[in-house]
Amino acid sequence: MPQQHNAFPDERIERIRTLLHEHADPQHALFHREYHKSQLMFHGLRAPVLKQLYRSVFPSRSRLDEDGLSGIVNQLWHSGCWEETMLAIMLLERHQRQLPLDYIASILTMTRECEGWAQLDGLACGVLSQMALRFDAAEELRRQFYGDVAAWAEDSCMWTRRASILVHIHPARQARLAEDYCWDTWASRLHEKEFFIRKAIGWVLREASKQYPQQVHDFLLRVGDRASGLTRREGARNLPSQLRIGILGK
Numbered sequence: 248m249p250q251q252h253n254a255f256p257d258e259r260i261e262r263i264r265t266l267l268h269e270h271a272d273p274q275h276a277l278f279h280r281e282y283h284k285s286q287l288m289f290h291g292l293r294a295p296v297l298k299q300l301y302r303s304v305f306p307s308r309s310r311l312d313e314d315g316l317s318g319i320v321n322q323l324w325h326s327g328c329w330e331e332t333m334l335a336i337m338l339l340e341r342h343q344r345q346l347p348l349d350y351i352a353s354i355l356t357m358t359r360e361c362e363g364w365a366q367l368d369g370l371a372c373g374v375l376s377q378m379a380l381r382f383d384a385a386e387e388l389r390r391q392f393y394g395d396v397a398a399w400a401e402d403s404c405m406w407t408r409r410a411s412i413l414v415h416i417h418p419a420r421q422a423r424l425a426e427d428y429c430w431d432t433w434a435s436r437l438h439e440k441e442f443f444i445r446k447a448i449g450w451v452l453r454e455a456s457k458q459y460p461q462q463v464h465d466f467l468l469r470v471g472d473r474a475s476g477l478t479r480r481e482g483a484r485n486l487p488s489q490l491r492i493g494i495l496g497k
Contacts (some may be wrong), residue, residue, distance in 0.1 A: 359407055372417070400432050430462075
């Protein structure tokens with residue numbers, strides 16, 4: 248991820264950087280960097296501390312307009328600092344209701360720049376999947392949104408392909424699954440050997456099985472051994488016992 252600093256950063260970004268330095272934990276920073284296998288700079292803030300810092304700079308009732316949001320998110324995301332990238336994702340998640348359809352182009356770019364599952368899952372589950380719920384009521388917007396994101400399944404970046412799978416997680420939980428897109432997307436990635444792809448398919452199937460048990464059972468039965476053992480175990484975990492036995496034999 249390239250490091251880009253704005254010559255005139257927002258005063259809230261200056262405050263963030265001051266607080267990050269004040270709360271830095273060098274020992275945990277080293278552990279965190281090795282865990283995420285990232286080249287970014289880490290201050291070593293634990294998640295509760297980072298969330299508290301976020302709320303102190305961006306109180307819950309505060310909202311940014313589209314230009315202000317894009318400007319701050321861009322500066323944080325391209326800062327070269329892990330914690331700042333996570334703050335950028337938190338801002339997008341808070342403001343996802345105001346993100347226009349064409350913002351998915353920016354999210355696509357961000358998925359390609361991700362350096363680990365934590366960044367990607369924040370974008371895919373916290374932002375993109377929530378946007379899916381907004382756009383599924385209007386057919387034209389729904390078609391554009393899901394059509395564009397479905398194409399990500401063929402992207403050269405593994406994290407982008409993972410996003411094309413996880414976009415369905417909140418719709419699955421709320422019984423609003425885009426069945427005309429999800430099954431084909433998941434089936435198209437079954438051949439992959441990447442752990443994070445196999446795990447993602449299993450995860451979203453597991454969530455879908457709570458609202459769509461028969462459909463998940465039928466999907467796993469249909470694809471058979473094309474699905475990895477990990478995907479099958481994860482996907483069948485929450486199925487009713489009589490359906491799970493048909494997939495796992497136990």
